[in-house]
Amino acid sequence: MNKAFTKEEDGSTPQRLPDLPISQHPNHVTPEGLAQLQARKVALEAEIERLRGHGDHMAGTWPLAVAERDLRYVEARLASAIVIAPPEDKAPPGHVQFGATVRVADEDGREAVYTIVGEDEAAPSDGLISAHSPLARALLEAGVGDVVEWPKPTGIVELEVLDIGFAR
Template sequence: MNKAFTKEEDGTTPQRLPDLPISEHPNHVTPRGLAQLKARADKLEAEIARLRANRDYMADSYPLAVAERDLRYVEARLASAILVEPPEDPPGHVSFGATVTVVDEDGIETSYTIVGEDESDPNQHLIAAFSPLARALMEARVGDVVEWPRPSGLVELEVLAISFEG
């Protein structure tokens, strides 16, 4: 294509970054996860307003482009959110939103909470519902032994307790 017909960045218009990929998984969220998404949207809106109010933002529009891209992502996640309230009468099995205490083959007890994708944080033992560990635990009952497929091999976990926040 002739160079005369292409638009180059001239620094006068803010750049638009490509959108972040949206997961193909259903966007189930806990009440806490929904609140976190809303708080993140509010924070991003404030950051965008601050950047736009700064007269020098055109000199470096990248921070604004990042904040706008992130806000588009969070708004899409909010629009597709499926709120899953904790059950009033907890079922006797593991389901979305459950905190599950397990013991492994070495006798080490750990608790995991099954949450939505945006709320997951493995370091805090918040695991996404479609993760291998959550899938292994789903529908398990206290006393059940489940097999968790890990790259290092199968790990057997015994379910000790199931609880729901709320």
């Protein structure tokens, strides 16, 4: 048979993908972030079980390798998670801290609301920013009425802290 019509192992089907990089920062998470990681682990385990249930023809496939790699990442993040719960009394804190929701106004008076969360929980389009992001670093430890400088690629933006709380 012509070699062009035979399938040889060429390494294109992964047996195990390299692990995803793990942040060097402490893995602080909110209680919601921990729950999200736990739910993601359960979903990945179910996906792996489903893919393996398709028999030998799924062994070594990209979807399975990706799911296994992602599960290793989530398990590592769960193992290193440091849960930072909001204060029991939910009283407004005197300064911006991990887990806090902050309302700010820029130089033009446009307001925005951000919540400082862990890296795996961050969703900037939803106002959830990683504690290690430039914006969060600018806001952390600021109090109501403080003006902070947020370094952006387009220049420095001044933000006034209008309100701090634990809204989540």
